[in-house]
Amino acid sequence: MTSEAIKQPRARVNAPIVALLSVIGIVILVPIAGLLYLSFTSTNPPAGAAWYERFSLEQFDMLFQQVDFGKYALNSLKVSLVYTIPAVFSSMLAGYAFARLRARGAKMLFAIVVATMLIPLFVYIVPLFVVYSRLGLTNSLLPWLFWGIGGNAFYIFLFRQFFDAFPAEMEDAAMLDGLTRWGIFTRIVIPNSWTAISTVAILAFSGAWGDYLIQKVLLFNDSASTLPVRLGAGVFDPTGSVILMPATLAGVLLYLIPPVLIFIIFQRQIVQGTATSGLK
Amino acid sequence: MSRNNNLEKSDARWFRLFTAPWLIGFLLLSLAPMILGFVISLTNYNGVSPNLARFIGFANYARAFTDPNVGEAALRTLVLLLIYVPSNLFIGLSLALLINAGPRARGFFRSLYYLPSIIPIVGAAFIWRAMLNGNSGIVNNLLAAINPNWKVNWLIDFATPSLVSMSLWLALGLSTVLYVAALQTVPPELEQAALMDGATYLQRLRHVVFPLISPVVFYQVLIAIIYALGVVAEPLLLGGSSSGQNLTNVPNANVVLNVYTYQQMFLYQRFGYAAAILWLTFAGAVAVTIGLFATRKYWVHSESGNI
Numbered sequence: 001m002t003s004e005a006i007k008q009p010r011a012r013v014n015a016p017i018v019a020l021l022s023v024i025g026i027v028i029l030v031p032i033a034g035l036l037y038l039s040f041t042s043t044n045p046p047a048g049a050a051w052y053e054r055f056s057l058e059q060f061d062m063l064f065q066q067v068d069f070g071k072y073a074l075n076s077l078k079v080s081l082v083y084t085i086p087a088v089f090s091s092m093l094a095g096y097a098f099a100r101l102r103a104r105g106a107k108m109l110f111a112i113v114v115a116t117m118l119i120p121l122f123v124y125i126v127p128l129f130v131v132y133s134r135l136g137l138t139n140s141l142l143p144w145l146f147w148g149i150g151g152n153a154f155y156i157f158l159f160r161q162f163f164d165a166f167p168a169e170m171e172d173a174a175m176l177d178g179l180t181r182w183g184i185f186t187r188i189v190i191p192n193s194w195t196a197i198s199t200v201a202i203l204a205f206s207g208a209w210g211d212y213l214i215q216k217v218l219l220f221n222d223s224a225s226t227l228p229v230r231l232g233a234g235v236f237d238p239t240g241s242v243i244l245m246p247a248t249l250a251g252v253l254l255y256l257i258p259p260v261l262i263f264i265i266f267q268r269q270i271v272q273g274t275a276t277s278g279l280k
Numbered sequence: 281m282s283r284n285n286n287l288e289k290s291d292a293r294w295f296r297l298f299t300a301p302w303l304i305g306f307l308l309l310s311l312a313p314m315i316l317g318f319v320i321s322l323t324n325y326n327g328v329s330p331n332l333a334r335f336i337g338f339a340n341y342a343r344a345f346t347d348p349n350v351g352e353a354a355l356r357t358l359v360l361l362l363i364y365v366p367s368n369l370f371i372g373l374s375l376a377l378l379i380n381a382g383p384r385a386r387g388f389f390r391s392l393y394y395l396p397s398i399i400p401i402v403g404a405a406f407i408w409r410a411m412l413n414g415n416s417g418i419v420n421n422l423l424a425a426i427n428p429n430w431k432v433n434w435l436i437d438f439a440t441p442s443l444v445s446m447s448l449w450l451a452l453g454l455s456t457v458l459y460v461a462a463l464q465t466v467p468p469e470l471e472q473a474a475l476m477d478g479a480t481y482l483q484r485l486r487h488v489v490f491p492l493i494s495p496v497v498f499y500q501v502l503i504a505i506i507y508a509l510g511v512v513a514e515p516l517l518l519g520g521s522s523s524g525q526n527l528t529n530v531p532n533a534n535v536v537l538n539v540y541t542y543q544q545m546f547l548y549q550r551f552g553y554a555a556a557i558l559w560l561t562f563a564g565a566v567a568v569t570i571g572l573f574a575t576r577k578y579w580v581h582s583e584s585g586n587i
Contacts, residue, residue, distance in 0.1 A: 017382040024375065025392045031407045031449065032395070034418050038410055090301040097298035101291045109299060116310055118502070118569065120510035122538055123562050126320055126545065126555040127313035130327065150305020181294035210400030213513040228402040232517055245410050252403045263398045267391045270398075274454060275461035 039250040059250035066235050066244070067251060069227075076226040076255075079215065080208040082141045086148030087155060087204045088197060094151055095159020096189060100168065101181070110160075117153040121214055129217055139224035144208065155200045161276065162196040163189075199273040202266055206259045227255045321555035328549065340556035350557060353540040354564075356440075360536055361508040361568075363444050368504045369497065371448060372455030377485075379456065380463045390460055397453035405517035408446045409435065435518060439533040443515055451507065455500055462496035463489070491581040498580045502572060509565045512538035537561045 042056035063069065097103075098110050121128075132138050170192070171184050179187065190197070212228045219225050235248040263270060321340055325333035344350045379389050396404070411418045414433035423430040435442050466489055474484045490497070515534035528547065530539055537557065544554040 014382055017378060021378055021382055021389050024378075025389060028393060028396060028449070028452070031404075031411060032399075034411055035403075035407050038418075090305070093298040094302040097295045101295035101298065103292035103295035106295060109303070112306065113302075116306065118506050119310070119562075120506065122510055122512050123558060124310070124313040124317065125542070126551055126558060127316040129545070130320065130325075130551065131313065131316065133327075134330075146305070146309060149301050150309045151302040156302060181290070181298075185298075206398060210398075210402075212401050212517065228400060231406070232402045245406075245413070245416070248406055249410055252406045256399060256403050259398045259400065260395075263395065267394070268387075271387075271391055271394055271457055275457050 035249055035253055035256075038246045039253045041246070043246055059244075059246045060254075062244060062247040063235055063250045063254075066238070066247065067230060069251065069254065071223075072225055072227045072230045073254075075219070075224060076209060076228070078141055079144050079219075079226055080205050083144040083148040083208040084201055084204040086145060087152055088201050090149055090151035091155035091200060092159050092190075092193070092197065093185070094156045096163050096185060098156065098160045099163035099166075100171070113153045113156050117157065125213075125217065128214075132218055138218050139221040143218055152204065155204065158200055158203075158273065159196055162193065166192070195269065198266070199269050202262055202270060203273070206262060209259060227251075231255055317555045318559060320552055321559050323552045325551045326549040327545065327551040333552070336552070340553045341560070343553065344557050344560055349535075349540060350537070350560075353535055353537045356533065357509065357511075357536040357538075357561075360440065360444065360511060361505060363440070364447060364508045365501060365504045367444065367448055368451055368455055369501060371452050372459050372500065373497070375452065375456040376459030376463055379460050386460070390457055393456045394453035396449050397451065399450065401450070401513050402517060404446055404450055405514065408442060408518060412438075412442055436531045439515075439518075439531040443511075443518060443534050446518065447507070447511065447514060451504070455504075458496055458500060459493070462493040466492045494580045498572075498576060502569065505568055505572065506565065509561065509568070510538065511536060512542060515539050516542065 037051075039059055040056065041051075041054040042058055045054040045056075094113075098106060098113070128143075129138075132143055137143055170188055174184050174188050210228070212232060215226050216229045216232065219229055222230075231248060231251045234243040235251055236242060237244055322335055322337060323333045324336050324340075375393060379386055379393075382389070399407075409417075412420075412434035414420065414431065414435070417434065419434065420431055423432070432438070470488050470492075471484055474488045479487070515530050515536065516539060518534070519529040528543070530543075535543075538561065541554045541557045541561070544550045544557065
């Protein structure tokens, strides 16, 4: 009876709350609606056309005339994959080690992992640019390969949490069967960790795909440029003097498709993955 | 016993092997660049010709302390921090409380609000420019429908609010999701008990809910501070006018420390000076972080002591 009495007011406030949540949701989506509207409308619509009569694909036409979109998209894909694949593997190895293997100094090393999580990459911008240009590694994918191999503190943290919550019995049994740690890792841990692996892979890929500054600083040659670097410079008219905002937005819209698609497909996992990361 | 010992020894060996890629990466890609950055900050290196670079001691640091632009940029960074961090906390927590209060469709709203967080920065910046630019921005067009004389150059005259609103839009999903997760760990019995005792909503929030989620609040405040001190691509991409990307295009109000550093590097080729300002910014960030940790004992209730 008491629980009924408590549940009652909750049920009543529900409708206004949902209404409020919906209004806020619409406000949050306004910028995205603006992006869609501007990308799909004509720059010079016929006079007196209603908003729905302005639909046009001319911004995309203009974009493809001015920008070799496929080239930059391919470069973006390369950068993202060259980073993601080793980053997932290295971070998983380290995360597993921190969760399962006892060794002296492990605590201190993990403190370093947590501390480096708090350092933005911009702090390294001067030495990074100097070293990579001295080594001739600007406009190359190698820096991303190195970063990938080095792993990422946040992903290590996520993997450690995952393995902390993951029962070790199967691994213990395999150990008795004479498997080494490496054997356990490749034959038991990896096949049983697809949720964690895909969550981190999604985060790493989206992170590299969406990053701007480091790519702008290191990939400055047109042939090596990625989508964010090229689009960040804006799409200009053929004379090169006027920025075409709607055509730029059309490019931005296409650039957003991979992360949005990934989000729609894996939203549960992404939201859950980030939600648990903040709790411990 | 001896078997156990062997196991531990081999564990330690595997630990070193498994953490080696990260550790080598940390040494070569984080620690070494930081030290190198410090060495560069003691020189007048111009980024192009190392032969011309010479050691000038702490001259770059002395210069930074007397450069009025650095002082102003530091002040702007601080203002950005002081606007962004509380707003981010307030918005994230309010949205999470709302989502948590509506028993149905929780997951739907959580995902809906998370959506902006996946938008890359270049995307968000161009959306903001399209909405706010002075000539043909959506906002000005809407305002013109009400009064044709209303024409505001948002990106220049309201540069900081434009920047902050974009940053908040990008971040609100993540903080909301984290706060929702935290709120779900609050046992309903506790809230109900307080309700029975006649506690008002705000009292329950203050004395029951907040202490329980304070570790997450702490973590979020920390992340927000680090973000605010690291802001650089956002102002560079937002620019000020509707023309293309240009390093000098950032309106004064948005020239925070990192933007100033970036300009020193790529506009004036003062790599040594830029490295010095970076180190000072980093030291400031460490000081703020330590300060935040020092406040922990007054408001963060934690059993584990973990972040």
